[in-house]
Amino acid sequence: NAGVTQTPKFRVLKTGQSMTLLCAQDMNHEYMYWYRQDPGMGLRLIHYSVGEGTTAKGEVPDGYNVSRLKKQNFLLGLESAAPSQTSVYFCASSYALVSTQYFGPGTRLLVL
């Protein structure tokens, strides 16, 4: 039981490049979330999903897209990376809407 895993662990992009971050969970959770963590800002919600095939916007969704084609996977895409997207990205999952969220180890992204 690996819990929540994220790939890659670290990535460097040039401005304008695209990439996809993958989150996988093996706990059969319905809810999945993508957060970003910036210094002095805490964690902020980018997008979330309440089940397979569904996605919704969070607090800071601009510049990101997501997909939840399979229940266990939640993908975060950057179509045209910008330096402002340099951050640490965390994925989380939970069984229900108001239940404990379990976090992945994070992906460090640097956009030059």
Add this chain to the structure above:
Amino acid sequence: GEDVEQSLFLSVREGDSSVINCTYTDSSSTYLYWYKQEPGAGLQLLTYIFSNMDMKQDQRLTVLLNKKDKHLSLRIADTQTGDSAIYFCAEIGGSQGNLIFGKGTKLSVKP
């Protein structure tokens, strides 16, 4: 909107107790959480408290909840150098079910 506030830094000596404080705004929060983040690592769930409880104890950790004042605290007894980390207070935010985090309290434990 929802907001969670916590002090940014706390420094204690090894063996002392640490108390990390947090205030929140959403009175409808059902659960309140404490997460720990070590350098370069993800967030580890430390403990949580249901909103109808005043206190929860788990080994060295004691969580106190004052719903009237919307104040949450985490007490770590016999603080060790391995407790050095950033501690985040979080509440469940609104209809999205996402966590609203404080900015984190960096705990430094001096030998």
